[in-house]
Amino acid sequence: MKITIVTPVFNCEAYIGNCIESVISQNYADIEHIIIDGGSSDNTISIVDLYRNHVSRFVTEKDHGIYDAINKGLKFATGDVVGILNADDCFSNSDVISAIVHCFNRTGCDALYGNLNYVRRKDRFMVKRKWRSAIYTPDSVLTGWMPAHPTFYVRRILYDELGIYKSTYGSCGDYELMLRFVYVYRIRVFYLNKLLIDMRTGGVSGGGLKNRYIAFKNDYRILKDVGVPYYFLIAILKKLRKVNQYL
Secondary structure (H helix, E strand, C coil), X not given: CCEEEEEEECCCCCCHHHHHHHHHCCCCCCEEEEEEEXXXXXXXXXXXXXXXXXXXXXXXXXXXXXXXXXXXXHHHCCCCEXXXXXXXXXXXXXXXXXXXXXXXXXXXXXXXXXXXXEEEXXXXXXXXXXXXXXXXXXXXXXXXXXXXXXXXXXXXXXXXXXXXXXXXXXXXXXXXXXHHHHHHCCCCEEEEEEEEEEEECCCCCCCCHHHHHHHHHHHHHHHHHCCCCCHXXXXXXXXXXXXXXXX
16 A cells, blocks of 8 residues: 655754654655745755755745645555645654555555644653544434544545635545545545654744634634534634633
């Protein structure tokens, strides 16, 4: 089984090297790493060049944001399964991809998701909070369920059949895609109870109260657009579920 990892990046010179090294460190060999740069003006491009022997494809050009970059990467992907690894994130250990492959082979699932640690931006070994997911049931969405997007790995053919990321929901485009795949199209999804990703805080989905309010409105729109009932209540529950990450 071939795994494609798509990394969108823009002006991330401090962390892109760590991201690439975490891919290189995987003990699974059949990995395709595609990096899509949005026209960085810092040293990101020169740093990626240092690892070109380990990068399957590198594209640098202006884009329309993170989901446009991811969609470009999906067009180049040739793997059986695709995952998204943001430029300031990294795999938690060297056996993440081998565990993902084993799970796909063992369960025959269409997609899987796992656990994630939020870590300090300048110290990935300092955990700030933990995202521990749970087994999905058809009613999970009604309680505000959402898997951690960086842990979401999907069979590539589903992007052809069910569609790619939409850029009309701000930083919440990943939520729309996952709900569309899991809730609307009822793909077979499996919870891999394993720590997969160290995610640095302060990324594109972070921010203050204004950004959180905008994200809430986008969550509300997404739930309504994909046909989830009680969408206003569920948008609130989705926010409240994050309290457990601090406990």
